[in-house]
Amino acid sequence: MSSGGHHTTEPDRLWSVDEHLEDVLTTVRPLDPIELQLLDAQGCVLVEDVMVPLSLPPFDNSSMDGYAVRVGDVSGASEEFPAALEVVGDVAAGAADLIHVGPGQAARIMTGAPLPPGAETVVPVEWTDGGLGEGPVSGMRARSLSPEGATGQVRVYRPAEARAHVRAKGSDVKAGDLALETGTVLGPPQIALLAAIGRGTVRVRPRPRVVVLSTGSELVQPDEQLRNGQIYDSNSFALTAAARDAGAIAYRVGAVADDADVLRSTIEDQLVRADLMVTTGGVSVGAYDVVKEALSHVGDEDVPGGGVEFRKLAMQPGKPQGFGTIGREHIPLLALPGNPVSSYVSFELFVRPAIRTLMGLQDVHRPTARATLAAEKALSSPKGRRQFLRGTYADGEVTPVGGSGSHLIAALAQADALIVVPEDVESVAPGDEVEVVLLG
Amino acid sequence: MSSGGHHTTEPDRLWSVDEHLEDVLTTVRPLDPIELQLLDAQGCVLVEDVMVPLSLPPFDNSSMDGYAVRVGDVSGASEEFPAALEVVGDVAAGAADLIHVGPGQAARIMTGAPLPPGAETVVPVEWTDGGLGEGPVSGMRARSLSPEGATGQVRVYRPAEARAHVRAKGSDVKAGDLALETGTVLGPPQIALLAAIGRGTVRVRPRPRVVVLSTGSELVQPDEQLRNGQIYDSNSFALTAAARDAGAIAYRVGAVADDADVLRSTIEDQLVRADLMVTTGGVSVGAYDVVKEALSHVGDEDVPGGGVEFRKLAMQPGKPQGFGTIGREHIPLLALPGNPVSSYVSFELFVRPAIRTLMGLQDVHRPTARATLAAEKALSSPKGRRQFLRGTYADGEVTPVGGSGSHLIAALAQADALIVVPEDVESVAPGDEVEVVLLG
Structure with missing residues (x-):
């Protein structure tokens, strides 16, 4: 494990975006x-092949x-010549003990009710007089x-083929069929199917619990009074929201001052409810960058394999990054830079895929797209760095919003895409094609 | 208010899908x-123009x-000829009392810290010896x-222009600017901006509370034992999940037996936590269709303007539908048909837009798309009805899954699109273009 700055073994090695991402994802x-429980599993990935235990429908029904x-x-x-039949009773949905329908007889039947023994077909009420003797009706009385509607006589005005208006047992799914295969993401229709075959619970990967904390002695809670040199903490709010958006259960710890002991004990405290930890700030080359300092002594030091490594990435924004695992449980931790745009872009590139990997999503x-750059002048980008600029995307065109400064939060709030300028490109002209990441 | 069946004033009038939708949405x-609170407002629509109360950054900083x-x-x-300067102290982020930088002096400064008085520019630590006297360094020691890093002498190896590496006060947003306008949906970047300008709370339309209940004496909870004639309740699960998916806070009441008094008292009970109610089943022409029966006596009968109307729609599946408002608060209620596919399709077409209207979304x-029908044979559709078939959509092609039966839940769970066959079309051939609703 390295501790960054001039202590690192390879101080000048630049990691590519792809190398860092691969390290995270592996x-x-x-x-x-x-x-x-079924509704708690919404949005989760199924981790079993669910077989159908009973045919659907479980019985022939109307x-x-x-x-x-x-x-x-x-x-x-x-x-002109209706069939007059004796009504022997009602068959309601849910009926267990069924009446027998003999020759010359009819049972009044409701949608979803079992086809009673003896009956061979169903005629809709609209093809009958509903027992009222006054020609075709549009429905039954309650x-x-x-x-008295369950008794008396009914006139039927049209013939019906065998098993007309009958849903056959097993016509939806049959016992032993595969209902849903492992890896399926459970949305409303999949939940419908699982409930329909009687599954009240399912085996899934749970939503990851993500703990978000920002660091910086300059940070103040919104709605409090700013003093000289202070700014409002926005990262912990933005990344908590973004973690939820990615599918996680997110806990916002808020801002921790630049004190390695406080930070260390806060992280140790929070570990118990974390499947993933995200910090912002304190990862660069300054003398008060305590995230680096703190993370060499977190959790159980006797357990090998842990450790957070700090590195420089060939990207802009987001050059300084930390990643590793901490504590006895080897909880992954991503230490993002503190500038708001840097932390948000880093979240999109590295944390969101990590959350979705924890969920077991494929x-x-x-999503990305190719887009034509709609801009008044060329965009410049530093050589050797992959640049992510903010833009708005529509109909195959992307328009930059704001500049490249990593403190420009207002422009970020207008953007719906990131414009990707590759490492070997130093200028993109209006009309050029670029790759965009769609922030959805 | 009508009570449907043969009691309705216009028993045979078919409402078009668009007429019913318009009734709901108006x-x-x-x-x-x-x-x-900011994080409780995630996904909600802002209902104020938020102005910037203070410039961002609030002060010139490094x-x-x-x-x-x-x-x-x-x-x-x-x-070769470095500038040697006296280090007069540290300026950390959050520092309130700033040291003055005089001629021949330097203050060690951290990212985000205020530019101290007297200083005109910032040289990155990598352009200096970091006070160690051994050539350029890659960072500061903690x-x-x-x-001792905050004292002594530093050698600077490169010149800097005025205000280099300085983020000017107000360069992101200025006090008095419009931060976000009314109607903005609050995602993570918007939450970032609101926090950054000090807003801990915002005025939004809340997520609607949607109460979902299914009706039917045949319905049994998943994981319980089915008896003859019974099936598992799937609608209440599917629609609760779908309501959440649409942005609502959804409450699943579960299945209520076909008893008008029980249903009525359940609905009255639930009204207090409902901004919208959704029922399934009991809306057709059967003698046990108690939703119709119950909904003529719900809530406060003395208040005019309420009432649920039952009607037939020119669509398949989903012909019988109820819609209106109930109780003193005129809570909207959509009474959907009970077949699983009918209720799900009805939810997508009518309830989801209602939920999103409650949220104030535009x-x-x-989304819909045009797609080429990829099928082995033509699809047939009843004349005069708009048909919604289930399909899978990819790359401009849609492939039907399952048949048109409204009980086919397994096929629904494989679909990601609805194929729309207009009222005046009775057959769609392979290769024809159709409209699809993307269930994404």
């Missing part, structure tokens, strides 16, 4: 699966409100108001 | 704004770790380990 492992009858009893029925990166 | 009004000096003292400095609908 270190971070998907969280162990747990069994969660797809209409109508009458369950025998085919022969209604063949040839017409408005059972509670007209209990697709951990933001 | 009835539902955005929720009243409230003041929320963008580098280095030394604050006078320009004249380092002009002409080189590695203050806690090497307090963009309430799912």
Whole structure:
């Protein structure tokens, strides 16, 4: 483990964005699966092949409100010559004990109710007189108001083929089928299917718990009074929101002063609820950059394999970065730079993919697109650095907003894309094609 | 208010999808704004023009770790002929009482720290010997380990222009500027800006509270034992998940049996925590369709303007629908059909836009796209009905999954798009262009 600055073994080695990202993504492992209640598993990745334990529908049932009858009893029925059948009772949805439908008989049946024994088909209520004897009706009267509807006689005005308006047992899924395979992300329709086959809980990777803390003695909570030399803490708010947006359960610790002991004990305190820790600030070459200083003594020092490494990346913004694992549980920690734009861009590039890797998602990166640069003048970019500028993207064009300064929060709040200028490009002219990261 | 079935004044009038949607969207009004803590406002719509109360940065500050000096003292400095300056102390980020930098002097300064009086520019530490007298360094030693770094002499190897590496007060935003305008959706970068200008709370429309209940005596909770004629309740799970997905705080009540009194009292109970209510089932023409029956007597009957109307829509699936407002507060209620696919499609078409209207969002609908139908045979669709089939969409092509049956949950769980077949189209051939709703 290195401690950065002039103590590092390779002080001048620049890591590429891709090397750093690879280090993060090969270190971070998907969280162990747990069994969660269905609605708690929303947005999570399934970690089992879910088999269908019972066929859906579990029994033949009616797809209409109508009458369950025998085919022969209604063949040839017409408005002029209706079939008159004896109504032997109701079959409501959920009915367990079913009446038998014999020749010349009909059972009034509701949508979803089991096809009763003896019945071969269903005629919709609109093809009947509903038992009222006054021609076709548009529906049934409520059972509670007209209990006599379950008795008497019904006239049927149209024939029905065998099993018309009947949803066959197993026509949706069959027992033993694969309902959902491991790796499926559980959205509302997948939750519908799991509930429908009777699964109240499922085995998924949980949402990672991400602890966000900012560092800096200059930081003050919003709504408090600023004194000379102070600014408001925005990073801990922005990154907590961004972590949630990525799918995490995020805890904002807030700002910690530039004191290595306080920072160390805060991090040790928070470790218990962290699957991932994110800090901002204190990672550069200054004498008060305490994140570096603190992170060589966090957690259980007797356990090998831990340690956070501080490095310089060939990118702008976001040159200074720390990454490693801390404590007995080897919790991954990303130490981001403190400038607001630097920390946000670093989050998008490294922390968001780490969170999504912890979730077990396959697709951990933001979508990208090719876009034509719509700008009044050329963009310049430092040689050897991958630059990420803020822009707005629409219809294949991207327009830069604000400058390259890593303190320009107002412009960031207008942007919906990052414009990527590769390491070997020093200037991008209006009309040139560039890659953009869509911030969605 | 009508009660549907053969009691309705226009029993056979078919409402178009667009008419029903318009009724919903002109009835539902955005929720009243409230003041929320910044992180509670994530994803919400701002309902104030937020002005910048103080310039950002609030003071000239250093963008580098280095030394604050006078320009004249380092002009002409080189590695061969460095400028030797007296280090008069440290200026850390957050420092309130600043030392004065006189001729021949330097203050060691950290990123974000105020430019001290007398100093005109900043030289990065990498352009100096860091006070060690051994040529250029790559960083400072930690203050806690090497307090002597704030004293002694520093050699500067390069000149700096006036205000180099200085971020000017107000260079991000100026006091009195518009930070964010009303209507802005608050994502992480907007939250960053609000925190940075000191706003701990903001005025937004809150997330709507949506109560979801399914109806049907056949419905059983997942993980319980099914008896004859019973099925598992999936709608209440699916729609609760879908409501959250749309931005709501969703409460799943679960399944209520087909008993009008029980349903009525459940709805009355739940009204207190609902900005929108969604029911499934019990809206068709059956004798046990108690949602219709119950909803004529909910809430305060003395208040005019309420009432839920049941109607038939020219769509498949989803023909029977109820919509209106209930109770003293005129809470909107959408009564969806009970078949799982019907209720889900109805949610996407009507409830999701209602939720997003309550949130005050401008963009309430799912995105749509034109796609080429990739299918082995033509799709047929009932004349006069707008049909919504399930499909998978990729690269401008949509492939149907499953059939048109409204009980086919397994196919729904594979779909990521709805294929729209207009009212006047009865057949769509492979290769034809269709509209698709992207369920993303």
